Amino acid sequence: MLKINDLHASVADNEIIKGLSLEIKAGEVHAIMGPNGAGKSTLSYALTGREGYEIASGSATLDGAELLDMEVEDRATAGLFLAFQYPVEIPGVSNMEFLKVSVDSQRKARNLESYTSSEFLKIAKAACKQVNLPLSFLKRGVNEGFSGGEKKRNEIMQMILLKPKLCILDESDSGLDIDALKIVADGINSQRDGERSFLVITHYQRLLDYIKPDFVHVLADGKIVKSGGPELALELEAEGYSWLESYDRNAEQEVNA
Amino acid sequence: MSSWLANTISEAEQVQDWLSPKRAESLAQLKNTPWPNRKTEAWRYTPINVIERARFSAANDTVVQATAIENLDSIDLVFIDGVFDAQASTIDFPEGLCISQLSEGGSCDWALDSFKKTKPNKHFFGLINDALATSGVLIDVAADAKIEKPIRIVQSFNPGSQSHTRILVRIGAGAKACVVEQLQGDKLCFNTSFAEYDIGESATLEHYRLAMQCQAAISIGGSHFSLAESAQLTSNLIGFGSQLSRVDMDIIHAGENATSKLNVIYLLDGRELFDLHSSFEHTVPHGTSDQNIRCIVADHANAIFNGRIHIHRDAQKILASMNNRNLLMSDDAQVNTKPELEIYADDVRCAHGVTIAEIDEEAMFYLQSRGVSRPDAQVMLSFGFINELVDQMPNIAIADWLRPQLRQRFANMEIR
Numbered sequence: 001m002l003k004i005n006d007l008h009a010s011v012a013d014n015e016i017i018k019g020l021s022l023e024i025k026a027g028e029v030h031a032i033m034g035p036n037g038a039g040k041s042t043l044s045y046a047l048t049g050r051e052g053y054e055i056a057s058g059s060a061t062l063d064g065a066e067l068l069d070m071e072v073e074d075r076a077t078a079g080l081f082l083a084f085q086y087p088v089e090i091p092g093v094s095n096m097e098f099l100k101v102s103v104d105s106q107r108k109a110r111n112l113e114s115y116t117s118s119e120f121l122k123i124a125k126a127a128c129k130q131v132n133l134p135l136s137f138l139k140r141g142v143n144e145g146f147s148g149g150e151k152k153r154n155e156i157m158q159m160i161l162l163k164p165k166l167c168i169l170d171e172s173d174s175g176l177d178i179d180a181l182k183i184v185a186d187g188i189n190s191q192r193d194g195e196r197s198f199l200v201i202t203h204y205q206r207l208l209d210y211i212k213p214d215f216v217h218v219l220a221d222g223k224i225v226k227s228g229g230p231e232l233a234l235e236l237e238a239e240g241y242s243w244l245e246s247y248d249r250n251a252e253q254e255v256n257a
Numbered sequence: 258m259s260s261w262l263a264n265t266i267s268e269a270e271q272v273q274d275w276l277s278p279k280r281a282e283s284l285a286q287l288k289n290t291p292w293p294n295r296k297t298e299a300w301r302y303t304p305i306n307v308i309e310r311a312r313f314s315a316a317n318d319t320v321v322q323a324t325a326i327e328n329l330d331s332i333d334l335v336f337i338d339g340v341f342d343a344q345a346s347t348i349d350f351p352e353g354l355c356i357s358q359l360s361e362g363g364s365c366d367w368a369l370d371s372f373k374k375t376k377p378n379k380h381f382f383g384l385i386n387d388a389l390a391t392s393g394v395l396i397d398v399a400a401d402a403k404i405e406k407p408i409r410i411v412q413s414f415n416p417g418s419q420s421h422t423r424i425l426v427r428i429g430a431g432a433k434a435c436v437v438e439q440l441q442g443d444k445l446c447f448n449t450s451f452a453e454y455d456i457g458e459s460a461t462l463e464h465y466r467l468a469m470q471c472q473a474a475i476s477i478g479g480s481h482f483s484l485a486e487s488a489q490l491t492s493n494l495i496g497f498g499s500q501l502s503r504v505d506m507d508i509i510h511a512g513e514n515a516t517s518k519l520n521v522i523y524l525l526d527g528r529e530l531f532d533l534h535s536s537f538e539h540t541v542p543h544g545t546s547d548q549n550i551r552c553i554v555a556d557h558a559n560a561i562f563n564g565r566i567h568i569h570r571d572a573q574k575i576l577a578s579m580n581n582r583n584l585l586m587s588d589d590a591q592v593n594t595k596p597e598l599e600i601y602a603d604d605v606r607c608a609h610g611v612t613i614a615e616i617d618e619e620a621m622f623y624l625q626s627r628g629v630s631r632p633d634a635q636v637m638l639s640f641g642f643i644n645e646l647v648d649q650m651p652n653i654a655i656a657d658w659l660r661p662q663l664r665q666r667f668a669n670m671e672i673r
Binding site: 048049051072073076084092098101102142 | 617618619620622623624625626627628629630631633634637638640641642643644645646647648
């Protein structure tokens with residue numbers, strides 16, 4: 001589904017992603033863990049096409065289509081979805097309008113008819129209930145005055161409505177208490193259908209107790225330095241990331257030698 | 258002296274009624290005031306020679322205008338070309354509310370004192386209105402009365418008409434009311450409409466001025482407020498802009514602990530002009546005022562905003578803020594904005610900001626990342642920019658009625 005090959009990306013002339021390769025097959029859940037500054041968020045922004053994230057070389061294809069050449073909105077309609085670490089507040093634009101226009105854009109790209117307002121209202125209400133947000137949130141401005149947890153749940157609601165092929169979850173667990181975490185994880189799990197793939201970016205093992213990954217990767221200094229099964233996350237939880245420093249030193253020594 | 262002004266003065270000299278003593282003062286002042294031109298600071302960006310050029314007469318071409326606000330259960334006072342339309346108006350009022358015609362004002366003990374009480378004498382067309390306004394209403398809300406239904410003063414104008422109306426409102430201590438001044442019409446006409454509000458101690462006024470005259474209309478007026486101790490004012494101004502639209506808003510904090518909030522939306526297209534001069538006068542300590550002015554200006558339109566905050570010498574502990582954000586939709590659109598802060602007290606917090614807004618790129622990316630195209634996202638964000646203030650309107654029926662009209666007007670701007 002997603003194939004990233006030797007990706008190099010920089011922000012303000014600083015290279016952050018330094019040759020990252022990763023393949024995610026349909027239906028798989030991959031987790032990327034790593035210390036602060038490893039490049040986790042940069043990876044998600046580089047893939048979704050945020051301005052200011054320059055791609056120096058490499059490729060990233062979604063079902064064979066090169067994402068890195070597409071406009072932001074075309075990546076989205078191609079099936080890429082990013083659940084933001086810090087969802088943006090847009091006062092004056094109602095959540096309902098935002099959701100309807102987003103879903104309509106996606107349907108248009110798939111040559112499907114737009115929903116009528118009443119059809120969409122039903123669907124939106126169901127999604128809203130699924131992530132345990134009061135229906136009044138549909139009327140409010142996008143994320144306006146939402147708590148951190150409510151914003152994260154709004155992201156998951158969008159994911160449910162947009163039905164992407166590949167979901168990148170950028171620290172969807174940060175700032176959540178255990179109840180909110182369960183709601184977010186349940187929302188994500190409800191979308192696992194054997195076809196849809198997930199890239200879960202997180203600091204902590206905690207989220208992975210609820211969303212069982214097939215693979216875990218450790219990102220450090222812009223590269224994947226270790227990959228393994230779910231047990232790798234437990235190992236990291238127990239040992240922290242400090243072993244990475246020795247890993248780096250060893251690597252450097254190897255290079256120098 | 259301009260011939261228009263000379264004619265106006267001689268016309269005004271014929272007016273004889275209970276307000277004559279007050280009218281005479283204004284006439285005397287008018288005679289000593291030069292006709293405003295580009296060198297007059299208050300009219301620097303707003304040419305008024307169209308008033309002299311245009312020919313006005315009694316209208317004979319009556320245009321019926323839809324002015325109803327859907328789902329709003331209001332007390333309606335309807336004026337067509339400045340003439341009260343009793344048939345279209347509400348006749349029975351709730352307890353605590355007394356409404357009479359300006360022409361009958363001689364029998365109201367408070368009215369003579371209230372005339373020219375809150376409207377400053379500096380407004381040139383205010384003086385003209387003083388001299389010529391023979392129609393209008395007097396609204397008296399008794400102390401502690403809570404008037405649930407909004408009082409809606411609807412003015413519509415036929416082509417070629419000329420009219421001058423005056424509204425005097427007294428809100429008793431502890432009372433609560435909502436007043437809507439609604440002005441509509443797109444044909445060439447000339448009207449001045451000034452309203453004075455005397456808000457009593459601990460009283461609350463929710464106010465709307467829907468200055469929705471557009472295109473060829475010439476409309477000049479103002480809403481002026483005086484707040485007694487602990488009074489509260491929330492005012493919303495919608496400006497569509499026209500050949501010449503000018504509104505002066507004066508908010509005077511005469512008593513301590515009063516709070517005032519003014520939200521303004523301009524939506525200008527074609528060659529329309531809308532000129533707002535707001536003035537917040539903090540004469541006493543302890544008070545909060547806040548104003549938000551947002552403009553979307555398209556085509557060759559011109560938005561003018563002059564925002565004055567005046568904090569008097571002993572008026573300590575004032576919180577005053579002013580924020581003006583503008584969005585230009587074309588290279589030929591113009592915004593002339595000037596904050597004017599005069600602060601003579603030293604223990605106050607006064608914030609002001611003016612921006613010619615760029616689209617918020619973070620919000621843009623968020624929308625695009627959901628599949629919304631950049632042009633669609635731009636429309637959503639631009640409309641959201643003004644809709645944020647519509648969302649803040651306390652009256653949901655008015656907000657719901659306005660939204661599609663603003664959206665339509667905004668969509669028309671987009672087409673070019």
